[in-house]
Amino acid sequence: MAAFRELGLAPWLVAQAQQVGLGRPTPVQAACIPPALQGRDCMGCAKTGSGKTAAFVLPVLQALSEDPYGIFCLVLTPTRELAYQIAEQFRVLGKPLGLKDCVVVGGLDMVAQALELSRKPHVVIATPGRLADHLRSSNTFSLKKLRFLVLDEADRLLEQECTDFTEDLEVILAAVPARRQTLLFSATLTDTLKELKSLAMNEPFFWEAPSEVRTVDELDQRYLLVPEMVKDAYLVHLIQTFQDEHEDWSIIVFTKTCKECQVLNMMLRKFSFPSVALHSMMKQRQRFAALAKFKSSIFRILIATDVAARGLDIPTVQVVINHNTPGLPKIYIHRVGRTARAGRHGLAITMVTQYDIHLVHAIEDEIKLKLKEFSVEERFVLDILTQVYITRRDCEIVSEITLRG
C-alpha cells in the first residue's frame, strides 16, 4: 500500500495525518484520494470503520490550502452527532490551516447558526433539514461558489426511509453550483448507485472495496435465538456477563423504537448498569451529553435507536447487541459496524425471535456470511427471569406516565 505522500498530498498534510495517528492510507484512502486531488468526482464504497472520512477530508483540505475561501466545502450527513464527528476530523487535520468550520444541525439555535454561516466558514457540515431551512429563510450566506459537495452516508441521504431528505436535498442542490466536485461515500452505496451517479456528473470515479463479504473480518457475528417474551432477561444476562468479564468493554444495544430505547435504559439502570440512552425524541443537548458520557467511558453502555447506527466512531466499543433483528440488511451492516473498526476486533450479537428467522436469512444473503450461534447457559437467565419481567413492567408504567405528562 502506498504511503500518504505518494498519493499526491502536500507535505504539511502528510505530516498532519501522521501527527493525528493516521499511519498508512487505508485502501479507500489510497484509491480515492488521488482522483479527488485531480478534480474528479468520487464515489467510494468501503466497509464500516475503514477510514472513509479522511478519504474526503484530506483532498478537500489540500484544495482549500491552495485557494482558501468560504464557503469552500459543504458536507451533508444524516445525523447531528455524525456532523460534529466529521467537523472534529476537519478541525484536527486542518489545524495548520486555521480552518474555520460551521456545524448546521437541527435541535440547536438557528440564529447563532445563521450568524456563523454569514461569517463565511471554509467548511460547512450539515444535516439536510436544517441547512434547507436556512436556505429557505435567509439570504445572509451563499453556497454559489462552493468547490466541494460531500455526501457522507450518501445512500441514506437519498433513500426515502423514516426521515425523508428528498425535499431538503432539492433545495440544497438548487443552491450549489453545477460546476463543483462531488464526493460520495458509504459502506452501502450499491442500492442507490443510479441516483448517486446523477449527482456526480464530473467523470465520476467509482471505487468499491474488493471483497465478497460485506462486513469486516475482525467482527465475530453471532445470533441468539430467544423467545420474544424473555428477550430482556437475556439482555440483562449478556450485559452482566460482559461487565463481569471485561470491565473495560463498551457496549451498544440497538433497539427498534424510541420508547423501547427509553424503557430498556430505565430498566438497565434499575439493575445498576452504567447505561445512557440515545434516540431522536430526546432534546439535542441531552443527546450530545449522553454520547459524550459514553464516548469518555464514564458510562459503558449505550442504548440507542438507529440514529446511532451509522458512522459513529467510538474505538472502545467491543460489543454490539441487536435487541431486535434489523428489518433491512443494510441497517444490520451499519449497526454492527460500530464495533471492529480500524482493524480492531469486535463482537456483534443479534437477538432473533421465532418471528425473525427470515430477516436473518436476508441479512446473511446480503453480507455473504452465515451468522454463528451464540450460546448462553439458560439456567442463569431463568434465575433472573421474574425479576427482569417485573422491573421492565414498572419501567413501562413510569415511561407511559412520562410520555403522557
Ligand SMILES: Nc1ncnc2c1ncn2[C@@H]1O[C@H](COP(=O)(O)OP(=O)(O)OP(=O)(O)O)[C@@H](O)[C@H]1O
Ligand atoms: N490511515 C489510517 N490509519 C489509521 N487509522 C485510520 C486511518 N484512517 C482512518 N483511521 C481511523 O479509523 C477509524 C474509522 O474511520 P472512519 O470513521 O472514517 O470510518 P468510516 O469508513 O467512515 O466508517 P463508517 O462506514 O462506519 O462511517 C477512525 O477512528 C479513524 O481515525
